[in-house]
Amino acid sequence: MVRAAVVTDLTARDSDGLHTLTTAEGETLRARSVLVTTGLVDELPDVPGLAERWGRDAVGCPYCHGAEVAGRALGVVASGPWGLHHATLIRQWSEDVTFFSHLAGEVDAETLDGFVARGVRVVTDPVERLEVTDDAVTGVVAGGVTYSVEFLFTGATFRAQDELLRRLGVEMDDGPMGPVAAVTTGRTSVPGVYAAGNVTNVGASVPIVTGEAVAAAAMLNADLVQVDVAAARAARRARTRHERWEEIYGPGQEPRWSGRPNVSLAAVAADWEPGTVLDLGCGEGGDALWFAERGWRVTAVDVSTTALARARVAAERRGLAPDAVTFVEADLVTWRAPERYDLVSAQFLQDTEDFGRDDVLRRAAGAVARGGRLVVVAHGSVPDWGHAHDDLPTPASELAAAGLPDHGWLVEESGTRPRIVTGPDGQEAEILDTVLVARRLG
Structure with missing residues (x-):
């Protein structure tokens, strides 16, 4: 799909893995990846009439335009010291070259001798304006004198149009003509954002930026393919996982729920004002x-069909x-919360195989509304008759797994709570639950 629009804002990927682009008309577009090729702008010397002729009979590059004006009366207006070299190059294309030092400063004796040796006229008076006749440059006025010129070369200052990238916090490199977006085969420092062309290399010509854009687009596509493979x-x-948990809960098996809520959860949440709650892995x-039963509006998510049927x-x-309860059958690895909740509850999220638990917990934190809470309870120890574990969560590891930023959150509890469990032979033991309670500030 091709859209003609001016993009005024670009955001980094959100929890859904999508960037948001905002157009000048206020329309928003969503994309998995973005390639920024916004190029540069030419900042010209302040010469009346120059901007109007730019790109027509006033240009910058002798390699791009020299051959088409060979043998004509050519002028070079220096926009800085490097204009001296500019004039030397232009002399290759014509014997009729006039050099206007303008902003170049004093021309040193050696360079001046070279100009004289090659027949380049040197004008040291400041340029006042261009003379245009019948929509064509015919002269340059300097010091009150009009010098006959048919085509003009001058040096523009190149400024990358990188405002979108800077607002995203893209890392910058110090280029020879100023800061530019740092890229590695098109990749910027912001995931999913790529850049190519003059926005990363202000001195590059069309063939160079075309090649860089092709390489960046190929890298973008390769990265998206890897994302698709990972999703598959x-x-x-x-x-x-669905099949595995169906075997655990499945037909013919006894219910695994005692009929009571999680003891540690009930202890911390019993007195909270009801609102909306998301229960992840509800079993x-x-x-x-x-x-x-306490007046909360509940969304409960689990991967097991049988477990949810028993819950209903x-x-x-x-x-x-x-x-009262909206039950959702989904895998938390790929499921995304459709809204934000006053409370997000993740109780004993575990599996016999790795399922990216940290990612699930970080998305859980992202689903908490302002002023709401995240409650995570995990096994901190197991009884003697249980299966030994070397990697049970600790309060510190749970806090790290949730990925809460340093600001905007208040950790209300990060520790362990004891509870009594009963074994298969009726024996009792005290174990610990690791408990994290964090409130998102309003």
């Missing part, structure tokens, strides 16, 4: 129904309204 693998693992609905039956038996 995640989807495949999700199906495997057979113990915590979700507990919330609903339990909700009906306990007399809850049909809309």
